[in-house]
Amino acid sequence: MNRLIERFLRYVAIDTQSQYGTGTFPSTEKQKNLGNLLVQELLEMGVSEAAMDEYGTVYASIPSNSxxxxxxxxxxxxxxTAPDLPGCNIKPRIIENYDGTDIVLNEEKNIIFSVEKFPRLKVYQGKDLIVGDGTTLLGADDKSGVAVIMELAATLTENPQILHGDVKLCFTCDEEIGNSTKYFDLEKFNCDFAYSMDGGELGEFYYDNFNCGIALVTVNGKVAHTGYAWHRMVNSMEVAMELHRLLDPLAVPAGTRDREGFTHLAELKGDVGATHMRYLVRDHEFSLFEKKKEDLRRIAEFLNGKYGGGTVVLEFEDVMYNMRDKILKMPFIIENVVKCMEELGIEPVIIPVRGGVDGAEITFKGLPCPNLFTGGDNCHTIYEYTCIQSMEQSYKLLVKLCESCLSVGQNQE
Ligand SMILES: [Zn+2]
Incomplete structure (x- = not known):
């Protein structure tokens, strides 16, 4: 078995599941077990600048040899790994030369990974896959990212003939509970641009994510005895429904795709006196993102005119912005990836992400950081799998990207 895959199997064997609401960082102490192993492996490779900080984040630096x-x-x-499903006792299985038919993940429990349900599987006929036993996550999200980066470090330290500039590595905790960039130390990471290696099939390259916001709506009603409510009662639930009906009925998750945004009612609870609604507001285009918030403001104003000031109270919170415009300002970050992929015979798949990504948060902290494929799919499910050949291509792409910095430097002068 090749070393990259051995690495991957070693890392998925370590339970690193994060957990909501523990009040600590990292949320679970066990994530540091992998962090400690990575530091130890990096030091053994001869990467002298490798350490874990108090938050469990591992930073490492491979100095330039150019x-x-x-x-x-x-x-x-x-x-x-995600808290959605069990993350321990993972039993990875390698399927060599996959024949394109259903995969029995677990005979005893009759868990089948079927081609009918997952037609994407067909693409992998003839390739080697790694699957779990249908009772846990596999952990390819994001141990495959960890493995390709670690293999890159090993390759660069063993092969001084591969010329490169300074290469910085960083492994974070608590991404799956939305906290990985909370204590991310840009100064320690200290690079000009970076790539987040997190999921995606062969060739997938993301730098166009949703602008994400939350709108909290409170509707205040007027309570009265139902028998004597004439011209007195304002039922907050009725007003909430009126508000919802005034929104574009097609701008919802089930009615949109590609680069179309939505205003999604994620939560609703109330009684006559008060109703609380939580909307997720999302759009790739910043102007349309703002327009969706403005629509909510206008509706609130209209209803307040009708039922009295203070009936509808809105609160907005912007959670994340689209990194695209910032990335496009440094076009070589994209051009380089496309060029290196083409040299490796990988077709770049540049698609808008209908969600937020970690790289976007890092980009808005000031470091451009698009997302690159690592080969895995069906994350956060018992059908999570990864393709060995895609993972190998991901690793080769990293080596090429390090080498390509030489020509970036020359072009910039
Ligand atoms: Zn991930």
Missing amino acids: GEDIPVIGFTAHMD
């Missing part, structure tokens, strides 16, 4: 002043490239991956 003798030239070229941009510093970085790579990140997250060490934790």
Whole structure:
């Protein structure tokens, strides 16, 4: 078995599940078990600048061997796995030369990974896959990202003939509970641009994510005895329904795709006196994102005119912005990836992400950080799998990207 896959199997064997609401960072102490192993492995490779900080984040640096002043490239991956499903006792199984038919994940429990349900599987006929036993996550999200970055580090330290600039590595905790960038230390990471290695099939390359916001709506009603409510009662639930009906009925998750945004009612609870609604507001275009919030404001104003000031109270919170515009300002970050992929015979698949991504948060902290594929799919489910050949291509792409910084440096002068 090749070393990259051995690495992957070693990392998925370590339970690093994160957990909501523990009040600590990292949320679970066990994530540090993987962090400690990575530091130890990096030190054994001869990467002397490798350490874990108090938050469990591992930073490492491989110094330049080119003798030239070229941009510093970085790579990140997250060490934790999602809290949705069991993350321990993972029993990975390698399926060599996959024949394109249903995969029995667990004979005893009759858990079948079927081609009918997952037609994407067909693409992998003839390739080697890694699957779980249908009772847990596999953890390819994001141990495959961790493995390709670690294999890159091993390759660079063993092969001084591969010329590169400074290469920075970072492994984070608590990504799956939305906290990985909370204590992310940009100064420590210290690079000019970076790539987040997190999921995606062969060739997938993301830098166009949703602008994400939350709108909290409180509707205040007027309570009265139902028998004597004439011209007195305002039923907050009725007003809430009126508000919802005034929104574009097609701008909902089930009515939109590609780069179409939505205003999604995620939560509703109330009684006559008060109703609380939580909307997720999302759009790739910033102007349309703002327009969706403005629509809510206008509706609130209209209803307040009708039922009295203070009936509808709105609160907005912007959670994340689309990194696209910031990434497009440094076009070589994209051009380089496309060029390196083409040299490796990988077709770039540049698609808008209908969600937020970690790289976007890092980008808005000031470090451009698009997301690159690592080969896995069906994350956060018992059908999670990864393709060995895609993972190998992901690793080769990283080596090429490090080498390509040499020409970026020359072009910029
Ligand atoms: Zn992930």
